[in-house]
Amino acid sequence: MLRCLQGVHPMIEKKMRMPTLSYPHKTTTSGAALCAALVAILLAVGCAATPATTETPAAPAWQQSELVPLGESPRQGNPHAPVVIVEFSSLQCPYSARARQTIVELLEAYPQEVQLVYKHLPLPFQQESRPAALAAEAAGEQGAFWPMVDSLYASQRTMGEIGAEAAGKELAARIGLDEQRYAAALANQIALDARIQRDVELAGELGIQGTPTFVINGEPVRGAQPREVFDAAIARALERHALLEAEGVPASERYARSVELAQIQAREQAEQAREEAARAQQPAPQFVAMPVDGDELIHQPGDDFLVTIVEFSSLQCPFCARAVPTLAQLKERYGEKLRVVFKHFPLGFQEHSELAARAVVAAQEQGKGWEMRDAIYARQGELGPELIEKLANELQLDLAAFTAALQDEAVAERVSRQQEQGLSAGVRGTPSFIINGRLIVGAQPLEAFAAIIDDEIARAQALSDQHPELDSEALYERLIEDRLASAGE
Structure with a gap:
């Protein structure tokens, strides 16, 4: 079942703010890819369509190392950054809104090292989740995807009261969009919805069932986790990148190779965790x-x-x-x-x-x-x-x-x-x-x-x-x- 995932975040009570980042006119296409591997990911529970299990797997259950294209998904940060954070989020999920604050901080803290790739994952039990995603995509036609995303996150209560479509129209005027162009883009829902559906299907293929979920160079982070969790994952990704660079791996291959290394490390950690669990359960030899x-x-x-x-x-x-x-x-x-x-x-x-x-x-x-x-x-x-x-x-x-x-x-x-x-x-x-x-x-x-x-x-x-x-x-x-x-x- 799809879930809105809660993490422990130090900025829960902080008011949403607009990020001081540039917004490119158009999203870009990249051959970079994300590892198709996320059946069970780490930590965090939150509001769910059905009660979330309290059982936490010791480590991710990785699938094969097939790389999938990131497509034309919206991006922020350095397009050539060695670290790619792929985010799956719902614009009506409060925990996705909380995590947005951390992502903004990371992009400011790592201007050359980190790139964000956004994927929609509207949750069926959140009625305004998909209309909000449509609003963001319609704003993206005028290069304002990110201002709309941040505005929608900051206006989740209003969205719940008057609906995402009405809220989106108000926000479009507030952030200076051409309202007629916005309305025309929104009217073409078939094209916009197709983009959203591709993200939803990709999440299903990867086994992602809750929001927010992040994949940092192949390493999963589930929920609105504290900043230090993301910092640690980024540091590991940078270490892998430096190792690959020192080995002479071409720059165009380092991201995919970094994902592969993350998989190898995850498998080793999972095996080590299983062995430790088995030893803990096994009585001392008699x-x-x-x-x-x-x-x-x-x-x-x-x-x-x-x-x-x-x-x-x-x-x-x-x-x-x-x-x-x-x-x-x-x-x-x-x-x-x-x-x-x-x-x-x-x-x-x-x-x-x-x-x-x-x-x-x-x-x-x-x-x-x-x-x-x-x-x-x-x-x-x-x-x-x-x-x-x-x-x-x-x-x-x-x-x-x-x-x-x-x-x-x-x-x-x-x-x-x-x-x-x-x-x-x-x-x-x-x-x-x-x-x-x-x-x-x-x-x-x-x-x-x-x-x-x-x-x-x-x-x-x-x-x-x-x-x-x-x-x-x-x-x-x-x-x-x-x-x-x-x-x-």
Whole structure:
């Protein structure tokens, strides 16, 4: 929805004044361009057609670096200035009026460095917004676009009382226009409206939805922001210009290149902001000692493993089932370097979780533990006593021995002991993984596991090179001891 955007401006209560600037007879055409990139811009809220969201994105979401022509839009300032401020505003928006004061100050403060390009963005919920834009364009036919703009901004209350068309006629006489020529230009609304509509469509293409919005050499500023916000953006644009000049980039290419640099910087800042946000949300790594007793389900293709993943899972947990293919890929990728240990962590609110754990242990007694585990995960929706019996038959287990083990107190105690180990290590949900003592929660993507495993392989290899006498089991224990000692635990 289109919005009239409010910023915090120190000159809110100051009376509107006419700028001491020259007004060229006719607007000019430039091949300079603005980056088509403004889906989400920074800060500021204000009056809106619908309630404005209070959520502020960390950085602009840039589109591709396509440059669009500035066309015949009205200009102020040095036409060859290295810094181009493109403004999208509504003449009935009070925040656009406030921002005008700042823009006038900037043009006076940077007479050689800054050029302003004005784009109309009349807001649908402001009834006099488009008629006001027509009045400004009609005045522009006599080279008085800017006097009319400033007069309309200063007369917003009158505009609201008598309408923009009537206010425009009064102002045309006041600023010395030929009233007949003004009326004739205003009567040709099709041509004038076409100019306004081009600006509106351009704003839509760029994702601009509120006024005022400014783009300073590709860098967005949203709302009637304080002067120092604009000064900082201009300073950055001038720095980019100086860098390009020092590199020998032709003057005719510097504006477009400056916009491209602004995009690159914005992407880097956005990525940095995302990484910082992710780090802020990510709890500090938790390190725990986790023994491998030897009676768990263990995948150990060789005796020279460097990394041990201890998995705590519930066989009725759908997220644990999702982790199965990821663990399979990790086993294939790392081969003999990786040991995987499965420990049971049945969840009390899952009716058949503990039964399934005992079934896997009972099948393990006959060398079919992994097969029972995988079969249960594959048919979780059917889990219950009937499925357990059916799977025991399908795996061709000794049913009498399996049934006896299923009811054996020692089997239940093994499941309970593994669960207690998880609780002592800080496991509170499933699946949870402990990778060489590092606790990881949830069914993470493959590459998340791989990054940790690669890091642990490097640590383990370095320690193994220092202590070649350590076998893999001793190396695993030493790695955890060193990590806990360095963490002060």
